[in-house]
Amino acid sequence: ATTKTSIGNFDFENCFMNAAGVYCYDRNELEQLINSQAGTFVTKTATLQPRPGNPEPRYHDTALGSINSMGLPNLGFDYYLDYLLELQKTHPHRTFFFSLVGMSTEDTHALLKKVQESDFKGITELNLSCPNVPGKPQIAYDLETTEKLLADIFSYFKKPLGVKLPPYFDIVHFDQAATVFNKFPLTFINCINSIGNGLVIEDESVVIKPKNGFGGIGGEYIKPTALANVHAFYQRLNPSIKIIGTGGVLTGQDAFEHILCGASMVQIGTTLHKEGPVAFERITNELKDIMDKKGYKTIEDFRGKLKYL
Numbered sequence: 030a031t032t033k034t035s036i037g038n039f040d041f042e043n044c045f046m047n048a049a050g051v052y053c054y055d056r057n058e059l060e061q062l063i064n065s066q067a068g069t070f071v072t073k074t075a076t077l078q079p080r081p082g083n084p085e086p087r088y089h090d091t092a093l094g095s096i097n098s099m100g101l102p103n104l105g106f107d108y109y110l111d112y113l114l115e116l117q118k119t120h121p122h123r124t125f126f127f128s129l130v131g132m133s134t135e136d137t138h139a140l141l142k143k144v145q146e147s148d149f150k151g152i153t154e155l156n157l158s159c160p161n162v163p164g165k166p167q168i169a170y171d172l173e174t175t176e177k178l179l180a181d182i183f184s185y186f187k188k189p190l191g192v193k194l195p196p197y198f199d200i201v202h203f204d205q206a207a208t209v210f211n212k213f214p215l216t217f218i219n220c221i222n223s224i225g226n227g228l229v230i231e232d233e234s235v236v237i238k239p240k241n242g243f244g245g246i247g248g249e250y251i252k253p254t255a256l257a258n259v260h261a262f263y264q265r266l267n268p269s270i271k272i273i274g275t276g277g278v279l280t281g282q283d284a285f286e287h288i289l290c291g292a293s294m295v296q297i298g299t300t301l302h303k304e305g306p307v308a309f310e311r312i313t314n315e316l317k318d319i320m321d322k323k324g325y326k327t328i329e330d331f332r333g334k335l336k337y338l
């Protein structure tokens with residue numbers, strides 16, 4: 030069996046990659062991803078200027094997953110663009126993902142205009158968990174603002190673009206969000222980002238310093254929500270908009286389920302943080318074993334073919 034895949038006009042030797050934020054902070058980490066079994070990588074979400082991020086401890090592993098409130102620590106847009114342009118020379122046949130977020134709408138447009146004007150030939154992932162104006166929820170939970178933002182972006186941005194989405198929990202929100210996304214030539218949507226504002230306690234204390242311990246939840250806790258978001262959008266979106274499945278992938282079976290729900294690429298976050306890049310080899314082999322046992326040669330043999338009762 031082969032676990033190769035394609036997104037838009039891009040082919041990947043393997044359908045696994047890191048989730049933005051994990052193992053992708055600098056050249057050292059990104060090089061380890063290039064040299065792993067991962068089919069590609071996405072950079073740490075970059076902002077216009079470098080950011081130190083929140084006070085530590087800001088990430089904590091638990092038996093069933095992780096909690097984080099990193100606060101977008103990153104080396105800044107130019108650092109990642111320079112490295113991506115260098116990789117276009119040293120690895121001309123590979124396609125990589127550039128994750129971006131604006132701390133304001135103006136910043137978002139400034140970032141994307143810089144990408145549009147650059148020689149970057151890969152895929153851009155816009156993090157829609159970006160902050161909104163104070164008093165309003167994150168952009169992806171404000172669908173009017175999301176639609177306006179995407180309409181403005183697609184008036185000038187002509188390169189491959191996808192959006193990283195937080196989980197939705199209401200069927201009506203799936204309907205409303207899909208209606209918005211179907212209006213735009215998105216290359217993909219990525220479901221899901223961490224489940225926002227969870228709380229992990231050990232003994233009598235929170236485990237991370239920022240936000241009185243509130244943070245995004247990843248890992249085993251979130252697979253049912255991740256699978257539901259992948260499948261809900263798979264059922265609703267134009268087939269031209271591919272789906273990246275992220276959340277709760279510990280094993281080949283978890284990845285198999287994401288693909289059954291409709292995912293064309295599977296991202297790994299918490300498991301990669303705990304196990305390191307060798308996780309890609311283990312999970313790829315586990316998925317290939319499942320496919321061999323079931324007689325599936327490629328992921329297209331079962332992608333989206335979740336059975337109902």
Ligand SMILES: CC(C)(C)CCc1c(C(=O)O)[nH]c(=O)[nH]c1=O
Binds near residue numbers: 074097098100159
């Ligand atoms: C939550 C934001 C800080 C606005 C975006 C960055 C981000 C972070 C982070 O940098 O805290 N952590 C996540 O699990 N997902 C994210 O999208």
